[in-house]
Amino acid sequence: MTLELTSCTYAYSRRKQAVLDDFSYRLPAGLTVLLGPNGAGKSTLLKIAASVVRPKRGSVTFGDLPSTAKPFRQAVAWMPQNITAMPGLTAREHVAYVGWLKGMNRSDAWRAARRALARVELSDQADTRTTSLSGGQLRRVGVAAALVHEARVLLLDEPTAGMDPRQRRVFRDLLRNLTDDVSVLMSTHDVADLAEEADHVSVLSRGRVLHSGTADTFLAHAPAGTAPGRLAEGAYSALLPLQE
Numbered sequence: 344m345t346l347e348l349t350s351c352t353y354a355y356s357r358r359k360q361a362v363l364d365d366f367s368y369r370l371p372a373g374l375t376v377l378l379g380p381n382g383a384g385k386s387t388l389l390k391i392a393a394s395v396v397r398p399k400r401g402s403v404t405f406g407d408l409p410s411t412a413k414p415f416r417q418a419v420a421w422m423p424q425n426i427t428a429m430p431g432l433t434a435r436e437h438v439a440y441v442g443w444l445k446g447m448n449r450s451d452a453w454r455a456a457r458r459a460l461a462r463v464e465l466s467d468q469a470d471t472r473t474t475s476l477s478g479g480q481l482r483r484v485g486v487a488a489a490l491v492h493e494a495r496v497l498l499l500d501e502p503t504a505g506m507d508p509r510q511r512r513v514f515r516d517l518l519r520n521l522t523d524d525v526s527v528l529m530s531t532h533d534v535a536d537l538a539e540e541a542d543h544v545s546v547l548s549r550g551r552v553l554h555s556g557t558a559d560t561f562l563a564h565a566p567a568g569t570a571p572g573r574l575a576e577g578a579y580s581a582l583l584p585l586q587e
């Protein structure tokens with residue numbers, strides 16, 4: 344089953360120019376890293392793919408499920424760029440609440456929240472109110488909330504932003520340990536961060552896909568002679584004209 348956007352057009356208001364215009368995208372299996380400059384449309388793409396916002400034209404499907412179907416919402420998880428602490432809720436309650444919104448019953452959601460928090464190494468903060476967590480901890484709550492209902496597609500908007508190096512490694516291990524039938528699309532500005540882990544790289548600029556292919560075909564854009572540790576940066580710079 345594949346998540347697919349077909350000919351989607353989306354503008355934030357009627358008078359504004361469309362951020363995505365007649366945009367089509369098919370999410371490959373495995374881990375896809377989504378790159379692109381500020382304002383390229385990455386968050387918008389993730390929100391449309393997650394069915395958080397509806398395109399004015401076009402369709403979003405997962406296999407034969409339309410984005411309006413309840414099973415679609417259960418199959419697809421979205422982690423927003425800005426996680427909002429829910430006043431009064433602890434980390435575990437926040438994660439369980441998201442599970443419940445996704446259709447889990449209360450006791451399953453409560454148990455799954457504990458497991459999801461353990462996967463992001465936040466068990467010790469499970470009973471802390473989200474309003475008291477650090478920015479990086481709150482992002483990990485966001486990752487746990489995306490994991491809680493065992494979705495088949497994870498759409499993660501800058502999940503590693505603000506994470507310390509150890510937590511980035513925990514996150515990388517977590518991605519590596521996802522089962523084969525889970526696909527991930529994650530945006531990041533840290534070009535080098537996941538270059539080695541990613542199966543695919545998609546690069547977005549001004550609402551258009553500049554590149555979408557295997558990590559190797561992405562890295563092959565780096566100019567000849569680029570140092571091995573700088574291939575991802577080199578490829579990114581080569582794909583994006585200077586004015587970007």
Ligand SMILES: Nc1ncnc2c1ncn2[C@@H]1O[C@H](COP(=O)(O)OP(=O)(O)OP(=O)(O)O)[C@@H](O)[C@H]1O
Pocket residue numbers: 355356362379380381382383384385386387388424
């Ligand atoms: N809520 C909004 N209202 C109006 N315009 C918006 C809104 N959110 C985003 N935009 C505009 O849509 C365009 C795409 O924004 P988007 O957030 O999708 O880009 P992005 O690639 O995720 O950027 P960044 O890397 O800075 O997060 C930008 O021009 C932005 O100004």
